[in-house]
Every structure is written in C-alpha cells, then in structure tokens.
Amino acid sequence: MKIKRIRTIGLVAMAALVLAACGNLKNSSFGSNDSSNTATSTKTTTTTGSTGSEFYQGVIKNGTYRTSKSRGVNVSQNDNVMNLKSFETGLLDVSKKVFSTEKYVFQEGQYVDSSTVENWLGRVSKSNPTGLNPKNNGKKGATTRNPIYLQQLEEQDYMIQNGSKMSLGGVTVGLGMNSVDYYQKVQYGATYETNISTTELTAQGKKMANTVLQRLRQKSALKSVPIVLALYKQSSNDSLVGGNMIAYAVSKNGSTSVSDWKSLDWNNYVFPATSESKNSGANNNDESDFSSFKSHVENFFPNLSGVTANAHYKDKALSKLSVNITTKFYSETEIISFTQYLATAAKRYLPSGVPVEITVKSANGDIQSFLARTAKGSSYYTHIFSDQGNN
Incomplete structure (x- = not known):
C-alpha cells in the first residue's frame, strides 16, 4: 500500500477561507510585538484576526502561519478530491460543537507528524507495528480480503489566548473511513472494489479512534486536554460530492478511551440528482427551487455547459448550497451581464436562510465570477474576475 502527501494550493486556499473568510483583520494581533507562550516554546505568536463568530482565528508564529506537520498525508488510492475538502470543513464543524x-x-496540527501518520495509515505488520489498518491476509476476493478501512487522518489544535500567552486548550482528530476500498490483484492490473457498510466502517473507526487516543495521551502536552475524535465516511471515487461526518466523541480529564459516541446526520447531495447520486434524503422543496433557478438561467443564457449544485444537509435541513456553473462565454460583457442576472435569479429562486455560493467557470476551469450570500443576508455579493485587473 502506498501513502502519498497531497499539498495543493487548493487545500491551502480553502483553509485560509475557512479561517478568515473574506473580511478584514481589524481584531487581529497581526504585526504586534507581544511575546506569547505556546505549550512548547516562547516566541512571538499572533493571530490572523476575527471576521465573525462563524470562523476561527488562526495562529501566526514569528510572522508565519503555522502549517500542519502532517497536512495532506493519506492512502494513495483516494482519487476524489471532494473528500479531502469536505473532510477538513466537516472536522471544523464538529470542533465548533466543543471548542467555541x-x-x-x-x-x-503540531503533535502528530507526517511519518507517524504514514505509519498509522499503513497495514499492521512486523515492519509497521503501529499500523491501524488490518494486516494483509493474502486473499484477493472482494469479500474475503482484509480491506483498507482508514484512508486519512488529520489533527487540529485549538488554542486559548490569555493576554500575551497562548496555550493548548484541546485537540480534534478526524479519521476518514473508506466506504469503498479499491485494490489490484496484480501490480498495474485491473482495479477491483470492496464495499464497506456504514455499520462496519463505523465499528472499525471507533476501535481505531480509541487506539489513537491512547497514543495521543502518551504525549506530555496531551495528557489532560480535551480530545475530540470524529469519524468521516468517505464517498466513492466516482461520487460528485464528498463524504460526510457520521459520529464524534469527546475525551475529557485525560481518559484513554471513549464510548459515548454521538451520531451525526450530515449528508451531501448533488442537484439535479443523477443515476449515481440519489437524493432520497434531500428536501424536495430545495431541489425544486434549484430546478427553477437552473431552468430560468439556462433559458436566459443558452451558452452554458452545465448548472449543478452541492447541497449540504445537517439533521435533514439544508445548511449550505454551493452552485457551480460552466459557461461558453468569451466576452467580458457577457460575463458581466450573466453575473448581474444570476444575482437577481438567485435571490428570487434559491432557498433563503442558508449560505449560498455561486461559482461561474469557463470550460477550461478559469473562474469568471463569484457570488455569495450569508444565511442572514438577502442580497448577493458579486465579483467579476477580469484579465484587465480593473474590477
């Protein structure tokens, strides 16, 4: 089994957006000369600043954003980039339940490095005794082999700032579990699949989470802080949406095991539904609203390659709608007119009371314009991406 490290601009950009959104840094301690103490050293530590209660501030140390010691390490079979993004954002959402x-x-994450994560994601063996995935039993059948259950693992740290000091307040660790394990019977041969039920991956994930917890508690800095353990169900490689968080538990007071797991009814759907993506759990009104929006947009501007949306649900209620539109436009005047029309059509047809993002791209993937509305907002913020740099 191969482990790879994914360090893409997209993931870094997403993390920046999640932490800081699009606001200013008026509440930031960025650029200050205060000397703040972390759990391990005394150096100049500041924050990125606050843009509202929806987002965390991030840690800046000696003028540099503190990157993860194990960012992007996962089992190499994962070809669905949507899993990588939704795993991180889902982990942040779980953390907000515990860490305000x-x-x-x-x-x-600063306490579990890349080599450690690589070993943990591997199969257990004589050469890798810390592997969390089961040993290779030598069998090749889809139902007889031992599959790879654990696909990715991520640590997030949550700090408490008291005046000029910053200390570790808690840690969240997410385990990304496969719903489908892809494998080859011979090297470079055909790819086969082992399907893993939600019941099985959840049971395996809870067992692995307790092992991870025991290992984390052995670190002096993590002996007594609250540790959140979260399970993420990965979507298949051909899915048009990412997976979703399915359960979490909190370890307090230095405990080395958890049993009180809380289930999460979080799901992602594609609008309009496809043969691969059934929307049985989505609200029919939400899908109908999007269908009306899609129909009016396509009728008004026929030069479109596609209009789709990713609908994010929590406890059967729509929590966010991300619309993606691919155009065949070539002139900037068309893009401007189209964006203006979208702002009007979205306000009229798309569901209210939830955050909405609309990204307009060209056929080659270049972003042409972007629209967004907050859950409490009524109007859309719009931006046209101009090659001339004057918008």
Whole structure:
C-alpha cells in the first residue's frame, strides 16, 4: 500500500477561507510585538484576526502561519478530491460543537507528524507495528480480503489566548473511513472494489479512534486536554460530492478511551440528482427551487455547459448550497451581464436562510465570477474576475 502527501494550493486556499473568510483583520494581533507562550516554546505568536463568530482565528508564529506537520498525508488510492475538502470543513464543524470560535484559536496540527501518520495509515505488520489498518491476509476476493478501512487522518489544535500567552486548550482528530476500498490483484492490473457498510466502517473507526487516543495521551502536552475524535465516511471515487461526518466523541480529564459516541446526520447531495447520486434524503422543496433557478438561467443564457449544485444537509435541513456553473462565454460583457442576472435569479429562486455560493467557470476551469450570500443576508455579493485587473 502506498501513502502519498497531497499539498495543493487548493487545500491551502480553502483553509485560509475557512479561517478568515473574506473580511478584514481589524481584531487581529497581526504585526504586534507581544511575546506569547505556546505549550512548547516562547516566541512571538499572533493571530490572523476575527471576521465573525462563524470562523476561527488562526495562529501566526514569528510572522508565519503555522502549517500542519502532517497536512495532506493519506492512502494513495483516494482519487476524489471532494473528500479531502469536505473532510477538513466537516472536522471544523464538529470542533465548533466543543471548542467555541469565540474562545479558541485554530492551529494546524503540531503533535502528530507526517511519518507517524504514514505509519498509522499503513497495514499492521512486523515492519509497521503501529499500523491501524488490518494486516494483509493474502486473499484477493472482494469479500474475503482484509480491506483498507482508514484512508486519512488529520489533527487540529485549538488554542486559548490569555493576554500575551497562548496555550493548548484541546485537540480534534478526524479519521476518514473508506466506504469503498479499491485494490489490484496484480501490480498495474485491473482495479477491483470492496464495499464497506456504514455499520462496519463505523465499528472499525471507533476501535481505531480509541487506539489513537491512547497514543495521543502518551504525549506530555496531551495528557489532560480535551480530545475530540470524529469519524468521516468517505464517498466513492466516482461520487460528485464528498463524504460526510457520521459520529464524534469527546475525551475529557485525560481518559484513554471513549464510548459515548454521538451520531451525526450530515449528508451531501448533488442537484439535479443523477443515476449515481440519489437524493432520497434531500428536501424536495430545495431541489425544486434549484430546478427553477437552473431552468430560468439556462433559458436566459443558452451558452452554458452545465448548472449543478452541492447541497449540504445537517439533521435533514439544508445548511449550505454551493452552485457551480460552466459557461461558453468569451466576452467580458457577457460575463458581466450573466453575473448581474444570476444575482437577481438567485435571490428570487434559491432557498433563503442558508449560505449560498455561486461559482461561474469557463470550460477550461478559469473562474469568471463569484457570488455569495450569508444565511442572514438577502442580497448577493458579486465579483467579476477580469484579465484587465480593473474590477
């Protein structure tokens, strides 16, 4: 089994957006000369600043954002980039249930390094005794082999800032579990699949989470801080959406095991539904609203390659809608007119009371314009990406 490290601009950009959104840094301690103490050293530590209670501030140390010691390490079979993004954002959402954005500051994981994660994601063997995935039993059948259950693992740290000091307040660790394990019977041969039920991956994930917890508690800095353990169900490689968080548990007071797991009814759907993506759990009104929006947009501007949306649900209620539109436009005047029309059509047809993002791209993937509305907002913020740099 191969482990790879994915360090893409997209993931870094996403993390920046999640932490800081699009606001200013008026509440930031960025650029200050205060000397803040972390759990391990005394150096100049500041924050990125706050843009509202929805987002965490991030940690800046000696003028540099603190990146994760194990960012992007996962089992190499994962070809669905949507899993990588939704795993991180889902982990942040779980963390907010325990670590308030008003009290805690986000820091990328500093206690589990890349080599450790690589070993943990591997199969257990004589050469890799810390592997969390089961040993290879030598069998090749889809139902007889031991599959790879654990696909990715990520640590997030949550700091408490008291005046000029910053200390570790808690840690969240997410385990990304496969719903489908892809494998080859011979090297470079055909790819086969082992399907893993939600019941099985959840049971395996809880067992692995307790092992991870025991290992984390052996670190002096993590002996007594709260540790959140979260399970993520990965979507298949051909899915048009990422997976979703399915359960979490909190270890307090230095405990080395957890049994009180809380289930999460979080799901992602594609609008309109496809043969691969059934929307049985989505609200029919939400899908109908999007269908009306899609129909009016396509009728008004026929030069479109596609209009789709990713609908994010929590407890059967729509929590966010991300619309993606691919155009065949070539002139900037068309893009401007189209974006203006979208702002009007979205306000009229798309569901209210939830955050909405609309990204307009060309056929080659270049972003042409972007629209967004907050859950409490009524109007859309718009931006046209101009090659001339004057918008």
